[in-house]
Amino acid sequence: xxxxxxxxxxxxxxxxxxxxxxxxxxxxALEWNVFLAVLIGVAAGTxxxxxxxxxMGQFFRPPRRRRRVVRKPEPxxxxxxxxx
Numbered sequence: 001x002x003x004x005x006x007x008x009x010x011x012x013x014x015x016x017x018x019x020x021x022x023x024x025x026x027x028x029a030l031e032w033n034v035f036l037a038v039l040i041g042v043a044a045g046t047x048x049x050x051x052x053x054x055x056m057g058q059f060f061r062p063p064r065r066r067r068r069v070v071r072k073p074e075p076x077x078x079x080x081x082x083x084x
Contacts, residue, residue, distance in 0.1 A: 006056075006060050007053060007056035007057040007059065007060040007061075008053055008056075008057075010056050010060075011049055011052040011053040011055075011056045012049065012053075014048070014052055015045040015046070015048045015049035015052060016045055018044055018045055018048050019041040019042060019044050019045025019046075019048075020041065020045075021041075022040060022041045022044040022045075023037050023038055023040070023041030023042075024037075024041075026040050026041065
């Protein structure tokens with residue numbers, strides 16, 4: 001559960017950074033209305049957050065450990081001494 005929380009936080013960091021960048025770019029570079037720029041910045045951050053969270057969830061997930069399988073000998077199987 002902790003690994004998924006790290007993925008959510010990292011995705012939120014990247015999405016909010018992108019949303020802020022888009023807001024400033026639309027407002028200052030394109031000289032659009034500030035309220036429209038905020039709306040576009042929020043939309044960009046929201047659209048990026050959910051796919052990025054899934055991607056980061058796969059990235060931060062620890063690898064699965066293989067379980068060691070111990071096989072019991074069959075009761076009818078001959079022992080190595082009996083095979084000789």
